[in-house]
Amino acid sequence: xxxxxxxxxxxxxxxxxxxxxxxxxxxxxxxxxxxxxxxxxxxxxxxxxxxxxxxxxxxxxxxxxxxxxxxxxxxxxxxxxxxxxxxxxxxxxxxxxxxxxxxxxxxxxxxxxxxxxxxxxxxxxxxxxxxxxxxxxxxxxxxxx
Numbered sequence: 001x002x003x004x005x006x007x008x009x010x011x012x013x014x015x016x017x018x019x020x021x022x023x024x025x026x027x028x029x030x031x032x033x034x035x036x037x038x039x040x041x042x043x044x045x046x047x048x049x050x051x052x053x054x055x056x057x058x059x060x061x062x063x064x065x066x067x068x069x070x071x072x073x074x075x076x077x078x079x080x081x082x083x084x085x086x087x088x089x090x091x092x093x094x095x096x097x098x099x100x101x102x103x104x105x106x107x108x109x110x111x112x113x114x115x116x117x118x119x120x121x122x123x124x125x126x127x128x129x130x131x132x133x134x135x136x137x138x139x140x141x142x143x144x145x
Contacts, residue, residue, distance in 0.1 A: 005035045008143065009074040013038065015141035016073055023066045026059065030070060036104030038070035044096040055092030057127075063100045064116040064129035071102035072112050072133035076140045079112070084131040096120045100129075110135040 013033035017023065023040070026048075032039040042063045050056040064086060072079040092098055102116040116129040 005075075008076050009033050009035045011143070012073055012076040012140040013070055016070060020066070022062070026062065028063060028066055031099070033070055033074055035074050036071060036107065038067045038074060038102045039099060040067040040070065040102075041097055041099050044092045044094055044098060046094055048092075049094055052091075053094070055094075055096070055098070055126075057086075057088055060088065060092060060098065060118055060127050061086055061129070063098055064102075064118050064127060065131070067100035067102035067116050068114050068129065068131040068133075071104060071114050071116075072131070073140050075107075076143065077135045078138040078140060079133045079135045082111070082132045082134040084129060086127055086129040088127050090120075090124050090126050092120065092126050098126060102131075 013030050017030050028040050028042045031041050044055045048055050048059045098118055100116050100118045102114050105115055106113040112133040114131045118127040119125050
């Protein structure tokens, strides 16, 4: 076990981001990570718009889901999503920079609950996402002894 939880969270985040072509391809950046917390950003591009010329909900979901993944893996235990829900509250528009802030609400045994708030650059809440995590075998990153 690593003696510095913040350093461990940063190592897990860096390792996961390097292994995550989807988040990188969508322009997501890991802006902050701490034990049980992650903040990610994503610019809304023209190719992310739906027929209403707003950001497709699937992209908003992916941003929230990625922040959820980074937060629940920040303890360096391999952790997967077991279920989630999302409520869309406002549209994302082309040129917006969306931020998903994931916060651990509970962690007991192998199960965690995380709330993720997605907002735009003006601070307007775009979506609220709740995810339930399940820890599986293994570690995210190899930790030097």
